[in-house]
Amino acid sequence: MEVDHQPHPNTAFEKSETLWFEDGSVVIVAEEVGFRVYKGVLSRCSDVFKDTFSMPQRAESSQERFEGCPVVRVQDSARDMERFLEVVFNGAQIWWKLSSQVHDWNALRPVLKLSHKYQAEQHLQQGIQRLTGRFPDKVKEWDALYEANSKRLGPLECVISMANMAKFLDLPGVHRRALYVCCQLDAAILIGGVTLIDGTHEVLSQEDIVVCINARVNLAKESAKLWAERFSFPCPNCIFEDGQCEQLRGELAKRAQETPREISYNPLVPQLVTYRLLSSKLCMNCAQFLIDRDAGLRQEIMDNLETLLGA
Numbered sequence: 001m002e003v004d005h006q007p008h009p010n011t012a013f014e015k016s017e018t019l020w021f022e023d024g025s026v027v028i029v030a031e032e033v034g035f036r037v038y039k040g041v042l043s044r045c046s047d048v049f050k051d052t053f054s055m056p057q058r059a060e061s062s063q064e065r066f067e068g069c070p071v072v073r074v075q076d077s078a079r080d081m082e083r084f085l086e087v088v089f090n091g092a093q094i095w096w097k098l099s100s101q102v103h104d105w106n107a108l109r110p111v112l113k114l115s116h117k118y119q120a121e122q123h124l125q126q127g128i129q130r131l132t133g134r135f136p137d138k139v140k141e142w143d144a145l146y147e148a149n150s151k152r153l154g155p156l157e158c159v160i161s162m163a164n165m166a167k168f169l170d171l172p173g174v175h176r177r178a179l180y181v182c183c184q185l186d187a188a189i190l191i192g193g194v195t196l197i198d199g200t201h202e203v204l205s206q207e208d209i210v211v212c213i214n215a216r217v218n219l220a221k222e223s224a225k226l227w228a229e230r231f232s233f234p235c236p237n238c239i240f241e242d243g244q245c246e247q248l249r250g251e252l253a254k255r256a257q258e259t260p261r262e263i264s265y266n267p268l269v270p271q272l273v274t275y276r277l278l279s280s281k282l283c284m285n286c287a288q289f290l291i292d293r294d295a296g297l298r299q300e301i302m303d304n305l306e307t308l309l310g311a
Contacts, residue, residue: 019085026053027071028085033078035085036069045088047119076117079198080110087111087123105158106197112165128169134162135177139299143270156185157194161202176305179204183212183219183265208311215309216265222301222308223264227256229297230274235289245286267301 013027013034024036043050052072064071074081108130115124136142163178182190182204190212193203204212231253238245271294278287301308 016082019082019089025069027066027069028081029071029073030076030081031078033082034066034071035081036066037085037089041088045120045122047121049118076114077110077198080114083107083110084114084118084120084123087115087126088120091123105155105161109161109165109196112169116169128171131162131166131169132171132174135166135174135181137173137177137302139268139295139302142268142298142302143295146270146272156181157189158196159185160189160194160204161196161200163204163208164202167205167208176309176311177302179208179212179215179309179311180219180268180305182208183216185212211309211311215311218308219265219267220263223267224261226267226294226297226301227261230294231256231290233293235286237285237289239283239285245282248281249286249290268298270298 013029013032016033016035019035019037021036021038025039026037026042028035028037028042039049039053043053064073076084108127111123112127112131114120115127133141134145136145159178159181163175163182166175166178190204191209193201195201231249234246234249275287275291275294278290281287282290
C-alpha cells in the first residue's frame with residue numbers, strides 16, 4: 001500500500017460526511033478527505049491494512065495524528081475509498097443496494113479495485129459474484145438480464161470497463177462474455193473507449209479491440225444461421241390434431257429463411273416478441289418446444305464463444 005509517511009504538522013482534511021465515527025481509532029485520508037474508522041475492522045477484512053497497522057509505530061513527534069488517532073494517507077481517490085469503506089462498514093446495506101441495481105458500475109468498480117489492492121478477499125469475492133452475474137454462462141440467466149423491469153444490464157458503454165476489470169482479475173470466462181457484449185458497441189466507442197462518471201477514461205487493449213472487430217464476422221454468421229434453424233424442427237407432442245401448429249411453424253421457418261434481416265452481432269439476445277407470438281399462436285407444447293430449442297441453440301453459441309471470438 002502506498003502511504004505517505006511524511007509528517008504533517010498542520011493536519012488538514014475535510015471530514016467525510018458518511019464515514020466519520022467519533023470513537024474511531026484511525027483516520028484514513030484520501031485526496032484530503034478523512035474517514036475516521038476502526039483499525040480492528042479494517043485489519044480483519046484487509047491483509048494490507050493489517051500489515052500496515054502492525055508495523056512498529058514511528059516516533060510520536062513524526063506520527064501524524066488527529067484527536068489522538070493515527071492518520072494514514074493513501075494514494076486513492078476519495079470517491080473510490082468512500083465506496084470501499086462503505087462496503088467494509090455498512091456491508092449488508094450496500095451489497096443489498098448493489099444487488100437491486102446490480103450494475104451501478106460506478107459503485108461496484110471501486111469496490112472491486114480497492115478490494116483487490118488491499119487484499120480484502122471477502123469483499124473482492126462478493127464483488128466478483130456481482131460482476132459475474134452481469135455475464136452469466138447460462139442462457140436462462142442471460143435472458144433474465146433482459147426482463148422488462150431488470151436493472152442488471154446497466155449502461156452498455158460501461159461494458160468496456162467491466163471487460164477490463166474481468167481481465168485484470170483473471171476471470172477469462174467473464175472477460176470473454178464481456179467482449180461479446182463489446183461487439184455490440186458503436187465502432188467509435190469500441191475503438192475510442194468511454195469516460196466514466198468519475199472521469200476515468202476506459203479503453204480496451206489493442207488486442208481486445210482486434211478480437212471484437214474480427215469476431216463480428218463470426219457473430220453475424222451465427223445470427224443468420226440461428227434464424228434459419230429456429231423453427232426448422234416440429235414439436236413431437238403437439239396438442240392439436242388439425243395441423244394448425246405445424247402449418248404455422250412451417251410458415252415461420254420459411255419466412256425466417258427468406259426474409260432479409262439487418263446484420264446482427266448479437267445472436268444471444270432473447271427474441272421476446274417472437275416468444276410471445278409463439279405462445280399466443282401455437283399450442284402450449286409446440287410453443288415451449290420452439291422456445292426451448294431456441295435457448296438450446298443459443299447456449300451452443302455461448303459455449304462456443306472462445307472459438308467465435310478467438311479469445
